[in-house]
Amino acid sequence: MSQEQVVRMAQPGSADVMELSRVEVGAPGPGEVRVRQAFCGLNYIDIYHRSGVYPLPTPSGLGMEASGVVEAVGEGVSHLAEGDRVAYASQPVGAYATARVMPARCVVRLPESIALDTGAAMMLKGLTVQYLLRKTLPQGGLQPGDTVLFHAAAGGVGLIACQWARHLGLNLIGTAGSDEKCELARAHGAAHVINYRREDFAARVKEITGGRGVKVVYDSVGADTWAGSLACLRPFGLLVSFGNASGVVPPVSLSSLAAGSLYVTRPTLFTHLATRESTQAMADELFEVVGSGAVRIPIGQRYALAEVRQAHRDLEARTTTGSGLLIV
Missing domain, CATH: 3.40.50.720 (NAD(P)-binding Rossmann-like Domain)
Structure with missing residues (x-):
């Protein structure tokens, strides 16, 4: 068990409902991995969750996207190993954290050619573009x-x-x-x-x-x-x-x-990411276009985890461009 920093909200509302807390993060169970996170992606769906447009049971964490390194692997997980550089864009919410336990089916290994900050900035947005332009x-x-x-x-x-x-x-x-x-x-x-x-x-x-x-x-x-x-x-x-x-x-x-x-x-991204196989296939296509240079991932804003309120205010004001990150 370790004490980790996590952004949580007690009820939906403005950016001010978000608080930085400390919670215990334990070992992964069967089908899970624990990820030591490096960067968290900022996305407009986070605003929907925080404001109540997309209701969440509260209290709740926030965030759908991050990158980091696998710290521990639960029973039955074969596609990931301790030390792997990984990224994800998936439910359950709670990516705004220094570490977390995740369903392993949602997590994919990052190619060595893709940096961790790029990985966190591109997964939710890039997989969204993949399902739009290639499937919808x-x-x-x-x-x-x-x-x-x-x-x-x-x-x-x-x-x-x-x-x-x-x-x-x-x-x-x-x-x-x-x-x-x-x-x-x-x-x-x-x-x-x-x-x-x-x-x-x-x-x-x-x-x-x-x-x-x-x-x-x-x-x-x-x-x-x-x-x-x-x-x-x-x-x-x-x-x-x-x-x-x-x-x-x-x-x-x-x-x-x-x-x-x-x-x-x-449509929703998470319908397309319902299985490990579909998640991996979509990620492989994203990795290919990013790795080839055909698609570059512009990172317009970086905030410390403690600056999450300002990050949300900027996102809501539509003053941001490209992808935004929380540095954890």
Whole structure:
């Protein structure tokens, strides 16, 4: 048993509900590993958990992503060994900690070519892009030359998506909330960028596509962009709603999909990570594009674990770019 620092909350609320506590972390049980953590990833889903948008039983830890070194291996675990450099993006929540016990099926070994800080910055965001661009596809799939719309293109997920889309030969239209963020998305591979604070993004998408619209919209913004995202789709197009940064999408009338025989889906990363085999296969593809240099993981912000409140405030204010880390 060891005393470890862990970020916990007694009830949902603002960033101020988070407290740094000390808890006992014991030995891993069957099917588990204990990880001595180096870095924790910061993600918008952490805001949803902390604020109660995605309710958690309280008191609770926070955080879904980290990297570190395996300290101990429980019975029945064969794919990991003590001393392995590892990373994960998974449930259960509680990644904001100096050490923790985890289900081993969620944890993957990091290639030697990928640093621990990159590992913590890329798992949740990179695996999200993997399931979006490789698995969550419109009718007929996506082929080189196809055009897609990706909201929040200068965020941690968005900058990975810009690069991966370019690697796949896709023309990605990225939206962002400032000219600086638009240029950041362009520099990372977006074929076109739209400052949604100054332009009607739906009208601009139609202009870029010659009035046809796009095959698919990847939307993590939610309430503010929902109607415009639907308007960007060509007939039989797909709207992928995978986040609610601006608020939860209100109830949808099915008749709003009728004009173009449109499709809508609300996927989650954790459905895709349900088994060790699927987790490993997705991670292998992520490791390949990062290891080859086709996708680089920009780390925009680093905070000490004790600065977690400020980290959340910055994330909520949308002043961050790329990936953010807590250093533990």
